[in-house]
Amino acid sequence: MATSTTAPAGSGTPEKSAARRKTDVSGLFEKWALVGALVVLVAVCMATIPQFRTASLFTTMLNAQSLVLLLALTATVVLRMGDFDLSISQTMVASAAVIGQLTTNGTSPAVAIPLALALGACVGLVNALLVVRIGVDSFVATLGSYTALAGLSYLITDSRIVAGASDGFINFSRSQIAGIPLITWYAWILVIVLWYVYQRTPLGRYSLFIGGNRNAATLAGIPVNRIRTGAYVVSGLLAAFLGVCFFGYFGAVDPSAGGQYMLQPFAAAFLGSTAITVGRFNAWGTIAALYLLTVGITALQILGAETWVTNLFYGLALMLSVAAAKIAGRRRAGGAK
Amino acid sequence: MSTATRLPVEQAGPAPALKVRSLRKTYGGAVALEHLDLTVRVGEVHALLGQNGCGKSTLVKSLTGVIGPDSGTVEVYDRQVHLPVEAAHEHGIAVIHQDIGLVDEMTVLENLGANARYGTRLLLPVNTRRERRIYTELMDRVGFHFDLDAKVSTLSPSERALVAVVRAMRLMPDDAAGQLFILDEPTAALPKPEADRLLTLMRTVADLGSAVIFISHRLAEVMEVCDRATVMRAGRDVLETRIEDTDRAEIVAAMLGRRMDxxxxxxxxxxxxxxxxxxxxxxxxxxxxxxxxxxxxxxxxxxxxxxxxxxxxxxxxxxxxxxxxxxxxxxxxxxxxxxxxxxxxxxMVLVPGNRLRDGIWVAGSAEENITLPVVPQLRKRGSVSNSLIRAKAEELMAGVGVHPHDPERPLGGFSGGNQQKIVFGKWMQLxxxxxxxxxxxxxxxxxxxxxxxxxxxxxxxxxxxxxxxxxxxxxxxxxxxxxxxxxxxxxxxxxxxxxxxxxxxxxxxxxxxxxxxxxxxxxxx
Known part of the structure; x- marks a missing residue:
């Protein structure tokens, strides 16, 4: 029989810390790979493409994608809970349609804006009713509300483009601070707010657990359904607020605009989940992902690519990075036992 | 003395069902398996024993090709198997896990067909009559019968395990005299009568000329049903013995490296x-x-x-x-x-019985899981503090003896026993x-x-x-x-x-x- 008196497995401290250090290095690489790619891409572009050496191009790049960035950040609110809210882009357009239609017909923005926000909150509540209370798959339920809202936008605007936003709305989105329009500042502020909530509050931790294992979260005493309902309402409200920005940014509402904003935000959010806090939807990862996509697309367009390049680049970048994250994650979990 | 017990293995006689020699596997700097030898003879139920984290799962994963070992050799029925193992079932190796992997809302027949080798017939209609005949023959061989049209959700746990065994048999080469089944803690959550039926099944399969590796922490069952046992500790085989030549105290002492009264x-x-x-x-x-x-x-x-x-x-x-x-x-x-x-x-707190469903977030790290109930308390100036979470997690993990002591590792990367310790620690801290x-x-x-x-x-x-x-x-x-x-x-x-x-x-x-x-x-x- 075995008479050895060595301690049971698990006391090999030196081996352990060596293994730890190694995972720390590869973990660090995973964390910053996307940001590193962004820095390298900008450096290469600046070295090879003359236009990249002008400040105005950078301002244009920052501004052009601010709406998508705002939508992508909004998308992470519900994505963190393991659900989808596909309806955000149409909520944004419907909210803009309400504001546009009312204010161009003489209603005060003080009435129109609260109405639009109420619409957003209602969309959130209806989504939550279907998904949280009744248990419909969130992808299907919010695809339904997305489609219904698309119809509603046409109804509100009588299928026409509503132009003529007042200066107040335009300034709300386009006034500049330090040469950067407000809409971009809103996106940056939202990044910080979401980062704080996600990383620094119990709510942010709970939301991950809810996304990870809803049963375990419920049994741990987390008010899962209330938090999920809250997330849908916040998602709807944020999207309605984006409607105000949208109307001011373009000065008009095209009821058919929702479609082009549907999937790009999700691509950016998923891409963002492969960086900073790897494997989780997070605010800094999302902004890094979006700027990486923007710089890449801008460079290709300067080099002569047409509009098709946007979707092609988004799609390929998403497929590549998510696959890379999956492989890295498998390697990380592989070291079991 | 522990090494001396290995000697009788190299004797003449029929080739063993499985012969593993000097298997080694490291993760980063950590050694999971070292100089591991394992011999399983034809017709025997062989217990593979050891503490949580001793390397049993790494060994099983090496045999099924989930991971590739660094060095060593594996022979199955005298045939050298190229490492890393590919298509384990073609070598006659099948693993039946604790959570068996059946779809509850499908019938037994549909579940059995789920991984059958249709080959080029993948697009042709399923020949139900032929399927039925094949499975009836297989059931005849193991001496159990069940209704092929019953939904899996209506079966008892041991019947589910049987379905999994029959499904695995279907995948094996028909002509091979022997097969090797690895049952990974199949009885962990089964009450006695159910477990007994499963043990009888194992015995039957072994008697048919196959070999069974039985992984379990329930030593009473091991003593009852197994012929021989190999005990592992810290990645090595420390004891190989016939069950009738040993007792529980000796096995546990080999597992722990110390006596436990x-x-x-x-x-x-x-x-x-x-x-x-x-x-x-x-x-x-x-x-x-x-x-x-x-x-x-x-x-x-x-x-x-x-x-x-x-x-x-x-x-x-x-x-x-x-x-x-x-x-x-x-x-x-x-x-x-x-x-x-x-x-x-x-x-009042509940340590749930269905850990995977109710207790853990598999993709979440050990520290995220273990500190969940106290997150609101782990704040500095109002914000959740990563350093406080880390400190708390390290304290709790050390308290329940989680191995490896790695707070950042996703929970899915720990063995079942260590996951259970984490769930236990999560609630005991309150x-x-x-x-x-x-x-x-x-x-x-x-x-x-x-x-x-x-x-x-x-x-x-x-x-x-x-x-x-x-x-x-x-x-x-x-x-x-x-x-x-x-x-x-x-x-x-x-x-x-x-x-x-x-x-x-x-x-x-x-x-x-x-x-x-x-x-x-x-x-x-």
Missing amino acids: EFYPDPPNVTPGEVRVAVDALTGPVVRDATFHVAAGEVVGFTGLAGMGQEELANLLGGATETVSGTVLVDGADLTGATPSRIIDAG DPQVLLLDEPTQGVDPGAAKDLLGRAMDAASSGSAVLVFSGEHEMLAAICHRVLVLHEGRIVAELSGADLTEESLLAASELDHAAVTASATEGAA
Whole structure:
């Protein structure tokens, strides 16, 4: 029989810390790979493409994608809970349609804006009713509300483009601070707010657990359904607020605009989940992902690519990075036992 | 001495079903397997034993090709297998895991077909009659029969395991004389009669000329059904022996590297205090009219056959399922139908029986999982602090002896036993007044099981009420002051004192009235 008196497995401290250090290095690489790619891409572009050496191009790049960035950040609110809210882009357009239609017909923005926000909150509540209370798959339920809202936008605007936003709305989105329009500042502020909530509050931790294992979260005493309902309402409200920005940014509402904003935000959010806090939807990862996509697309367009390049680049970048994250994650979990 | 026991292996005779030599596997700097030898003979049930994290799973994963070992050789029925292993089933190796991998809402036949080799016939209609004939023949061979059209959800746990075995047999080369089945803790959550049927099945399969590797922490079963055993410790094989030449004490000593006199802690020797848990006529899913009291310092067990209500009672008390009627009072506070958060605030916590479903977030790190209930307390200036979380997690993980001690590792990267320790640590940190433990030692090795249960006993001696829900009669008989037996959701017997033995619990669970009346002091509570 075995008479050895060595301690049971698990006391090999030196081996352990060596293994730890190694995972720390590869973990660090995973964390910053996307940001590193962004820095390298900008450096290469600046070295090879003359236009990249002008400040105005950078301002244009920052501004052009601010709406998508705002939508992508909004998308992470519900994505963190393991659900989808596909309806955000149409909520944004419907909210803009309400504001546009009312204010161009003489209603005060003080009435129109609260109405639009109420619409957003209602969309959130209806989504939550279907998904949280009744248990419909969130992808299907919010695809339904997305489609219904698309119809509603046409109804509100009588299928026409509503132009003529007042200066107040335009300034709300386009006034500049330090040469950067407000809409971009809103996106940056939202990044910080979401980062704080996600990383620094119990709510942010709970939301991950809810996304990870809803049963375990419920049994741990987390008010899962209330938090999920809250997330849908916040998602709807944020999207309605984006409607105000949208109307001011373009000065008009095209009821058919929702479609082009549907999937790009999700691509950016998923891409963002492969960086900073790897494997989780997070605010800094999302902004890094979006700027990486923007710089890449801008460079290709300067080099002569047409509009098709946007979707092609988004799609390929998403497929590549998510696959890379999956492989890295498998390697990380592989070291079991 | 431990190495000396390896010598008799290299003897003449038929080629072994499996011959592993000098297998080595490292992860980063950590050694998972080193110089590992394993020999499994044809026609035997071979136990593979060892503490959680000793390398058993790494070995199994090496044999099935999930991971590639660094060096070493593997021979199956005298054929050298190229490493890393590809298409393990073509070498005749099949693994049946704890969670078996059947789809509940499909029929047995559909499940069996799920991984059959259709080859080029993938697009042709399934020839149901041919399928039926093949599976009927396979069932004839193992001597079990079940309705191919029954839904898997209606089968008992041992029948499910049988379906998995038959499915695995279908994948193997038909002409091969022998096959190698690896059953990875198939009995961990099964009550005795179910486990017995499964063990009989294993025996049958081995007798047909195959070989079975049986991985389990339930040493009583190992002693009963296995022919030989290999014990691993820290990635090495430290003991290989015939079962009849050894005993549990020797096996456990080899596993732990030290002697352990008692397998379970004793219940605390305290006079029960005031009643902490008062349950009256509680009715919910499966559970009917349950009435009982548990006092401070008491350890009370709940048992029964599979599906008789003990697991459901735990879930009902923990707030996982909805109460239909009855009342639950904890320290006088009415918790009838309360949400889990109110139940936890009242000082009652549930260590759930279905860990994967109710207890853990597999992709979340160990620190995220173990600190979940105390996140609001781990704040600096209002914000959740990563350094406080890390410190807390390291303290808790060390406290329950999680191996490896790596707070950042996703929970899915720990062995089942270590996951269980993390769940245990997560709840014990709250100093619960009432502890609901549903199969608390599932997948945990004897050393760690004694340690975890010891913590529950400590809680009881300092005045907590401890309720243990389990099908492991030996454990219940050892650690409980009294045990209530459920049948079809109702409490039908209560055993305590000298009447509380492993045998009397089994008899009461099976409603063996002669035995119950002979041994039970009281009738239904």
